[in-house]
Amino acid sequence: MRLLIKNGRVIDPASGTDDTLDILIDKGKFAHIKPKIEEDGLKVIDASRLVVAPGFIDMHVHLREPGQEDKETIMTGASAAARGGFTSIACMPNTTPVNDTRGVTEYIISEAKRNAVVKVFPIAAVTKGLCGEELTDMVDLKSAGAVAFSDDGHPIENSLVMRRALEYSKLLDTLIIDHCEDRNLSGDGIMHEGYYSYKLGIRGIPASSEEIMVARDIILAKKTDAKVHIAHLSVKGAVELLKQAKKENVKITAEVTPHHLFLNDAHLESFDTNLKVNPPLRSSEDVQALLEAVRGGYIDAFATDHAPHTPDEKDVEIDQAPFGINGLETAVPLLLDKLVNKNIITLEKFIAMISTNPARILGLKNKGKISVGADADLTILKLHQEVVVDKNQFRSKSHNTPFHGWKLKGVPVMTIVAGKIVFP
């Protein structure tokens, strides 16, 4: 199957390309990338006035399968990803059972091969059962197809376990992705601790809960010279720690989610359970610091932390609702509208943070770039098209978004995975 994409503005941060080019895809790989490709008898896509980018990669997604298929499945999650402009997604191991054995990793990969329209990369657990005690068989899991390791949602409290995980991970040239939270400090908190939590009488999760764990991880990463990735960075103090660590060349990377960039704790005055997420929506000061860090180049990647929950689960009082925001189908328009259109970052930088960098962080060698021989994954954007977020249009099985009704400019209009159009 050959496919020719003509006249698009091709932006590939990996090679520094920003030019009007034609792209020929053959057998799922990029075959030619040139100013003019003329060939008959193949399918042609006219990408005039569109931006053609290397396929977007969401390195933090919850697909819920196996075990929580009422919220999402590998099939629906992948379909939502395609609609959202993502060609690859990495899924967290907090399924039922937990992805802590070869069997579960292989199950996810085989289900994805059968049912997923985008590429799915499992992230395996660091510790058995996400209990924070015994390491998983990391070498075995890696060989089964796990791209990274994380106890996401269940922070590794024991610093010795974290140290051993980092040390052992060097055997694999992989990375540990940490959800940084001191559970003793966050307790049974629901929202960011600060003016609004005090005003609303809602139990708070202090910024220090994240800062302390980020600081610990930096210290351990420095000591072990291993790679650590900070998931969903959310507070100013953690941004400061990250900046310092990067100056010291610690092998640390970090991601930030759209909801932490574009919403703050003041929104909780509505008591809307769709705003309940962990880490919580932080103060406007934290949001400002995150935006500055994105602008300053300290944050490596955008990730959604796509956390689908059923309407019933969220249709309760805020105490009872599960944490999480459905992110795959809103992230790209949000980031284009709020960051690129507002000139906080360039389009090229945006593409780097949502494609090139996640590919590099996860070690996906043939992804995140438009070069001959690489996987023919593309995300095509229409920058001037407006969209109103409508949760009822979601392909995700769940609709838990706080962005319903938001009017945004800049949308993914086509998603191509290994040379195949998977959206629309």
Add this chain to the structure above:
Amino acid sequence: MHFDHKHLLGIEPLSKEEILAVLDTAESFLEISTREVKKVPTLRGKTVINLFFEPSTRTRSSFELAAKRLSADIINFSKLASSVVKGETLKDTVLNLEAMQSDAIIIRHSCPGAPHYVSTFCRSHVINAGDGAHEHPTQALLDAFTIRQEKKNLDGLKVLIVGDILHSRVARSNIFLLNKLGARVVCVGPPSLLPQEFEKLGVECDYNFDRAIEGADVIMMLRIQLERQQKNFFPSLREYREIFSLTQKRFRRAKKSAIIMHPGPINRGVEISTDLADSTKSVILKQVENGIAVRMAVLYLLLGGKERETTD
């Protein structure tokens, strides 16, 4: 009279004029409870549901009597005797009760925002009878009513709120209300139960009770819960009592005319000495008495008279 809300979810959304409207309406209801026949037909034919997910003596009985003295029909729901123990959700519980054609639902719940949530799907008027640590609007209204009875005017009064501010819905509703009515509010408690950020709500924070009580007109004591000690908010009740209990000795530093308030239930000899709680300076039982008139006023303003277009 200006009171243009469908629900009473908190004090924070109310204007000063609306608060005064409730207090003035309550004045006119006060006398009904002293009659030989303590009943008027104002809300005859209306159905009110007392939906209490937490234990309560005062608030539940007070709402019940308020409804009955206005001739409304009221039923009491309590969590333990309901299908909530079988796992029925809050939403289903409310929808089922509402299917019995209720006009108002009075809700007490441990979760902040529970009444706001209920108001998003419910036809009835929703009255917040305490939602977690968030608000307890009728308590603040009856407190203001009682202060007004004793002091005529709230403007410029120094009001102390003492104790576990962090977890107190009574404190929050009173802070909102007293600020709107021009009182000077000083919160007193250990730093672990009185975060500095409370100053942004427009109050002064002081950890030194002896200093703060100087010149106070009103001293509002809050109940201290033993479970806070288990979570290390303070080391022991003994130490708490030493520093934050209202004793005769401390009370002497306040204005001579100062009054003592407490939303109940009181821990005698813990946050307040028994002799003070029972003294003429204490208006604790007055608060309870006034609570009925204030809740009658709230029910009347929401449910009474002609059905009018309301917005909230």
